[in-house]
Amino acid sequence: MAFDAIVVGGGFAGLSAATALAERGARVLVVEARPSLGGRAAAFTDPATGERVDNGQHVLFGCYGETFRFLRRIGAEDRVRLQDRLAVDVVDRDGRASRLACPPLPSPFHLLAGVLTWDALPLRDRLSVIYMRGKGGLQPGRNETVREWLVRRGQAPRLIELLWEPLAVAALNQSIDVAAAAPFARVLATMLAGGPRGAALALPARPLDHMYALPAKAFIEQRGGEVRTNAPAQIACDQLNVTVRGESSSGRAVIAAVPWYALPDTLLSPPPELARTVAAAAHTAASPIVTVNLWLDRVVTDGMFVGLPGRTMQWVFDKRTIFGERASHLSLVSSGAEHIVASGNQELIDLAVAEIRDALPGARAATVTRAVVVREKRATFSVAPGQPARPETRTAVPGLFLAGDWIDTGLPATIEGAVLSGHLAAAAALS
Numbered sequence: 208m209a210f211d212a213i214v215v216g217g218g219f220a221g222l223s224a225a226t227a228l229a230e231r232g233a234r235v236l237v238v239e240a241r242p243s244l245g246g247r248a249a250a251f252t253d254p255a256t257g258e259r260v261d262n263g264q265h266v267l268f269g270c271y272g273e274t275f276r277f278l279r280r281i282g283a284e285d286r287v288r289l290q291d292r293l294a295v296d297v298v299d300r301d302g303r304a305s306r307l308a309c310p311p312l313p314s315p316f317h318l319l320a321g322v323l324t325w326d327a328l329p330l331r332d333r334l335s336v337i338y339m340r341g342k343g344g345l346q347p348g349r350n351e352t353v354r355e356w357l358v359r360r361g362q363a364p365r366l367i368e369l370l371w372e373p374l375a376v377a378a379l380n381q382s383i384d385v386a387a388a389a390p391f392a393r394v395l396a397t398m399l400a401g402g403p404r405g406a407a408l409a410l411p412a413r414p415l416d417h418m419y420a421l422p423a424k425a426f427i428e429q430r431g432g433e434v435r436t437n438a439p440a441q442i443a444c445d446q447l448n449v450t451v452r453g454e455s456s457s458g459r460a461v462i463a464a465v466p467w468y469a470l471p472d473t474l475l476s477p478p479p480e481l482a483r484t485v486a487a488a489a490h491t492a493a494s495p496i497v498t499v500n501l502w503l504d505r506v507v508t509d510g511m512f513v514g515l516p517g518r519t520m521q522w523v524f525d526k527r528t529i530f531g532e533r534a535s536h537l538s539l540v541s542s543g544a545e546h547i548v549a550s551g552n553q554e555l556i557d558l559a560v561a562e563i564r565d566a567l568p569g570a571r572a573a574t575v576t577r578a579v580v581v582r583e584k585r586a587t588f589s590v591a592p593g594q595p596a597r598p599e600t601r602t603a604v605p606g607l608f609l610a611g612d613w614i615d616t617g618l619p620a621t622i623e624g625a626v627l628s629g630h631l632a633a634a635a636a637l638s
């Protein structure tokens with residue numbers, strides 16, 4: 208069958224590329240290997256409670272311009288709740304609760320004022336935020352880690368622990384002692400460039416499939432395209448054919464929107480010009496995320512989420528408050544989770560329960576009625592210095608384009624990076 212474009216992979220990158228092409232009148236085929244769409248941002252039904260559970264809590268920032276453009280296109284912008292300005296409840300390692308709230312000032316003064324009035328840390332430590340921009344703007348050195356960069360920028364250890372480390376680990380999914388500073392600096396610059404809302408947090412108000420994957424599928428099909436799941440594909444680079452279980456389809460353009468670790472097996476007989484890209488994909492390291500979902504016999508927090516800096520589970524999200532009556536579980540997230548990803552389920556559940564009881568007084572008398580652990584071993588690609596170079600959208604094969612969060616957008620492995628890469632691939636295919 209012939210299509211204008213074939214997109215291999217139905218995650219944020221593939222679906223943003225496919226909908227951008229469909230919007231411009233192209234007849235698109237999307238092929239996804241798994242039984243459902245969504246990739247690393249997906250949901251499943253918990254058999255015991257019947258609730259939809261995300262494979263892990265996803266948080267967006269107000270500065271995710273490409274993502275909001277994608278959501279507007281598919282009519283799903285209202286499926287995300289965006290704060291007016293950054294506001295975060297935090298419980299530190301000693302159990303002290305505080306709130307970082309940014310006032311309505313132009314950026315970056317809202318963040319400066321928020322930190323300067325944050326009573327979680329002594330005034331002397333708060334003042335160090337003023338030195339963050341310093342001479343030469345936010346530019347980090349080559350091979351500098353996030354911690355080295357923050358220390359060089361004069362940030363107090365307590366400000367690093369309570370603000371910068373949770374933010375960086377959430378954005379990069381890697382310890383600040385390992386991750387390179389450059390992608391974090393890029394995230395910060397984007398957050399601060401977009402006005403006070405740029406740094407505000409946004410949470411999906413629906414399970415991830417309903418938030419974006421199903422609306423994107425409907426958008427593509429309404430414009431004459433097709434979306435096939437259970438369709439593991441291989442791309443024959445010489446003829447630009449896409450083959451699924453022996454059935455071939457051809458497109459004037461093919462977009463490989465698969466993760467780095469799937470690219471080598473997806474490309475069939477890549478020409479020598481693609482060898483470096485395939486080798487880079489094969490040698491890129493991954494970083495895991497562990498999520499422990501807990502059902503308790505009572506409500507233990509008022510807000511949607513609480514930051515738990517200094518703990519293994521760095522954030523707790525109350526899905527009941529976020530999703531409404533459809534859900535009743537807490538989602539505890541451990542990013543950059545190399546040190547616990549191999550632990551057993553009961554060990555992880557015990558750890559999550561102990562941490563939440565320690566941090567939230569309301570949880571101390573609560574009984575756990577159910578727990579579900581989700582390990583995403585290859586949640587994101589590593590941004591440690593020394594990783595292989597990330598490839599560009601265009602390849603040496605005419606008509607073959609790459610998308611996915613690991614494409615060289617300068618952003619870390621995020622929804623925004625994935626959607627930006629999808630939009631770049633669609634634009635390249637159209638041109």
Ligand SMILES: Cc1cc2nc3c(=O)[nH]c(=O)nc-3n(C[C@H](O)[C@H](O)[C@H](O)COP(=O)(O)OP(=O)(O)OC[C@H]3O[C@@H](n4cnc5c(N)ncnc54)[C@H](O)[C@@H]3O)c2cc1C
Nearest residue numbers: 216218219220240246247263265266440586611612621622
């Ligand atoms: C637990 C977790 C929490 C996260 N939290 C956040 C967060 O808070 N904020 C944020 O911005 N980002 C977060 N991320 C990162 C974000 O989910 C990813 O950056 C993004 O989803 C990547 O999208 P993608 O389309 O590039 O890749 P993927 O989602 O991996 O999609 C690629 C798709 O290609 C399919 N595929 C592979 N090979 C083939 C083939 N041969 N044929 C057909 N299909 C194929 C795969 O099955 C997959 O569905 C998180 C990730 C995880 C795992």
